Amino acid sequence: MLNLLGQSVSRTCEGTSRRNFLRVGSLGLGTAAVGLPDLLRARGEAADRSSVRDTSVIWLWLGGGPTHVETFDPKMTAPVEYRSAVGEVATSLPGVTIGGLFPKIAQASNHFSFIRSFAHTNSGHGGGTHYVMTGYDYPPADNNLPPIKPSLGSILARQRGASHPQTGIPTYVRMNGIYGDGAAWLGASHGPFDSAGEAQRNMNLQVAVDRLDDRRGLLQGLDRINREADRTGLMRGLDAFETQAFDLVLGRAKDAFDLQREDPRIRSKYGTGVGEQLLLARRLCEAGVRFVQVNYSDDSNNPAWDQHSDMPKHALHARATDVPVAGLLADLKRRGLLEDTIVWWGGEFGRTPYAQDDGTGRDHNPAGFTVWLAGGGYREGHVHGATDDFGHHAVTDRVHMHDLHATLLAALGLDHTRLTFRHAGRDHRLTDVAGRVEERLFA
Numbered sequence: 001m002l003n004l005l006g007q008s009v010s011r012t013c014e015g016t017s018r019r020n021f022l023r024v025g026s027l028g029l030g031t032a033a034v035g036l037p038d039l040l041r042a043r044g045e046a047a048d049r050s051s052v053r054d055t056s057v058i059w060l061w062l063g064g065g066p067t068h069v070e071t072f073d074p075k076m077t078a079p080v081e082y083r084s085a086v087g088e089v090a091t092s093l094p095g096v097t098i099g100g101l102f103p104k105i106a107q108a109s110n111h112f113s114f115i116r117s118f119a120h121t122n123s124g125h126g127g128g129t130h131y132v133m134t135g136y137d138y139p140p141a142d143n144n145l146p147p148i149k150p151s152l153g154s155i156l157a158r159q160r161g162a163s164h165p166q167t168g169i170p171t172y173v174r175m176n177g178i179y180g181d182g183a184a185w186l187g188a189s190h191g192p193f194d195s196a197g198e199a200q201r202n203m204n205l206q207v208a209v210d211r212l213d214d215r216r217g218l219l220q221g222l223d224r225i226n227r228e229a230d231r232t233g234l235m236r237g238l239d240a241f242e243t244q245a246f247d248l249v250l251g252r253a254k255d256a257f258d259l260q261r262e263d264p265r266i267r268s269k270y271g272t273g274v275g276e277q278l279l280l281a282r283r284l285c286e287a288g289v290r291f292v293q294v295n296y297s298d299d300s301n302n303p304a305w306d307q308h309s310d311m312p313k314h315a316l317h318a319r320a321t322d323v324p325v326a327g328l329l330a331d332l333k334r335r336g337l338l339e340d341t342i343v344w345w346g347g348e349f350g351r352t353p354y355a356q357d358d359g360t361g362r363d364h365n366p367a368g369f370t371v372w373l374a375g376g377g378y379r380e381g382h383v384h385g386a387t388d389d390f391g392h393h394a395v396t397d398r399v400h401m402h403d404l405h406a407t408l409l410a411a412l413g414l415d416h417t418r419l420t421f422r423h424a425g426r427d428h429r430l431t432d433v434a435g436r437v438e439e440r441l442f443a
Contacts, residue, residue, distance in 0.1 A: 013064075013125070013306050053413035055376050056285035056341045058278070059153070059293045060325070061178055064306030065128070067351035067362050068370040068391065070099045070314055073116050075353065075391045082353040082390045085311050086318070093381050101318035104326035110381040111329050111338065111374045113441050117385025117394035118346070118371045120401040123364040125306070126179055128348030131366075133180035135405040135432050147180040150190065152405060153291040154183035155430050157190045158421070159414055160290060169288040175277050176295035185423045192293065256280075256287040266331060275324030282331060285341055296321065305347055308361040329374060342376030342411055353391035368394035371404070376411045379443050402435030410437045 069075055074084035074097055087100030091109035098106055098114075122128045126141035134149035141147065150158075153172040160171050170193035174181055183191040255261065259279060270279045274296045281292040296317070297304050304317045325345070332338040350369020351362035368387040374380075385397035399407075406416040409431070416437075419430040 013308060053411070054290075054340065055412050056289065056337075057153075057156070057291045057376075057408070057412075058281045058285065058328070058341060058343045059291065060278070060343065060345050061293065061295045062305045062321075062345065062347035063129075063178065063295055063297055064125070064303030065347045065349045065351060065364060066305040067307065067314060068116070068368075068387075069351065069353050069362070070311070071102070071318065072098045072114055072370040072372065073387060073391055074099050075389070078353070078390050081355055085355075086315060093383070096383055099318065101315055102322045104322045108326045108329045111333070112380070113373045113378045113382040113384060114370060115372060115384045115399050115404075115441070116370045116387060117368060117396055117398045118350075118401075118404065119368050119394040119398055120349070120366050123349060123366050125303075125348060125364075128364075128366055129178065130180040131401050132346065132348055133178060134184075135401055135435070141179065147182060147184050149180075150184045150186045150430060151181045152408060153181065153192060153293060154186050154190045155409070155419065156291050156412060156414075157183070158186055158430075159419070162190055164288050171289065172291040172293075173284055173289050174293040174295070175280070176297055178293065178295050181293060185428075186421060256283045256289075259283075269323075269327035269330065271320075271323040271327065273320055273324070275327060278324050278328045279331075282328060282337070282341075286335070286337065307351070308356055308363060311361060332375060338375040339377065340375075342378070342408070343374045344371065344408070346371030365392065368392060368398075373408075373441065377443055378411065378441050382441070384438070384441060397440075399438055400434070402432040403438050405431050406435035407438045407441055411442070 069082070070084050070086050074088040076083050076088050076097070084099055088097035089100045089103050089106045090097055091106040093109050096109065096114075098109065120128070120131050120137070122131045122137050122139065124139065124142035126144065127137065127139045130136065130138045130141040130147055130149075133151045134147065135152070136149040138145075138148055153174070157170075157172040162171050163169065164171070172190075172192045174192040177192075181192060183189075259267065259276065262279065262283075267279065270276065274294070277294045277296075281294055284292050305314070307314045325343075328343065329338070332341050332343070349364055349366035352365045353362070355361065356363045368391065385394060385399060387393060388395050409416045409419070416431040416435055417433075420427040421430055422428075
């Protein structure tokens with residue numbers, strides 16, 4: 001089994017536990033059943049392939065709910081108790097400022113469509129996460145009930161096919177799990193690439209995402225499998241899906257996950273921490289993965305952006321994302337990949353504009369906050385919508401959760417009104433009927 005492991009367990013302010021991990025696959029080399037080929041075979045049989053644009057998505061999740069006032073909507077003309085506590089910085093867009101801790105992102109703002117009027121109605125961590133991940137409001141999520149709808153990544157996996165028919169590269173990969181990121185009733189074949197199998201007689205290879213710079217153990221193990229396969233002639237006896245599994249784990253996947261292959265000058269532009277995950281996301285998209293989910297988290301007991309009374313914590317994580325995000329956008333542009341790669345930034349909700357507790361934090365607020373999109377044919381250097389003068393409610397060109405899903409799918413060449421799935425004897429819409437494509441976000 002090849003496991004990519006992130007942080008072990010984190011908890012929100014509501015006490016919800018989250019185990020964050022990515023299991024890449026299991027590969028049997030003896031008489032034991034081969035787990036990954038079985039998964040690929042099931043995915044190939046389950047695929048509902050259609051005409052989908054060859055566009056990738058890097059979904060950067062800020063778990064806990066980042067404050068929009070200190071990130072991308074600083075409201076510096078509001079009274080002091082409402083405005084950004086970290087000031088503002090001028091962007092590359094005339095007259096547009098963002099939070100003062102993002103100087104590198106500010107310079108790259110000509111690539112972004114800032115949506116300052118995003119909104120939904122669920123203020124719970126679990127419920128808000130389920131809403132953004134799936135497009136469906138599900139308040140029981142705050143009580144740790146299982147998700148009931150498929151995520152956007154799983155919808156894409158169903159339409160595109162969960163694995164590439166020749167290389168076996170998965171369509172949907174996650175780094176650190178997020179509640180609601182699975183396939184629900186679409187079935188496991190459309191879930192994120194997170195396969196597992198009995199490993200009693202299988203080769204077991206593990207590497208932590210947190211230690212992506214240490215690749216020797218992984219590469220030595222893969223080389224050992226290659227030599228064993230050649231010696232025994234095992235490859236000649238494998239069917240197409242088993243060969244595909246070997247190609248995935250021993251070929252393109254090995255190269256895609258090897259950050260040592262990057263020019264050190266490029267790695268330096270991403271930085272460490274989440275930067276390594278974003279660099280890996282770029283490499284995976286370049287190798288053919290079409291939906292890469294990156295969950296930015298830290299080592300504390302709470303998600304990084306769950307900042308009720310801790311503005312210094314916000315400052316820490318804002319600075320930690322500034323260089324990597326700007327580095328990702330510059331790298332995609334330099335490689336000619338930005339037009340075919342959508343980068344999305346956001347969390348489950350924003351934060352209230354008024355201060356909480358001792359004045360250094362903010363409470364949950366889903367009524368109006370900022371997310372942004374870049375690349376993939378979206379308008380560059382665009383600010384869409386607005387909240388009120390204090391930053392509490394979306395008041396101009398409001399973009400609901402349903403609209404965001406419809407608009408993202410449209411960029412991938414999918415008409416969300418025609419996406420249905422037969423489940424429990426009837427056809428289910430994969431997106432909410434209320435969603436509309438926000439055409440003004442496209443170039």
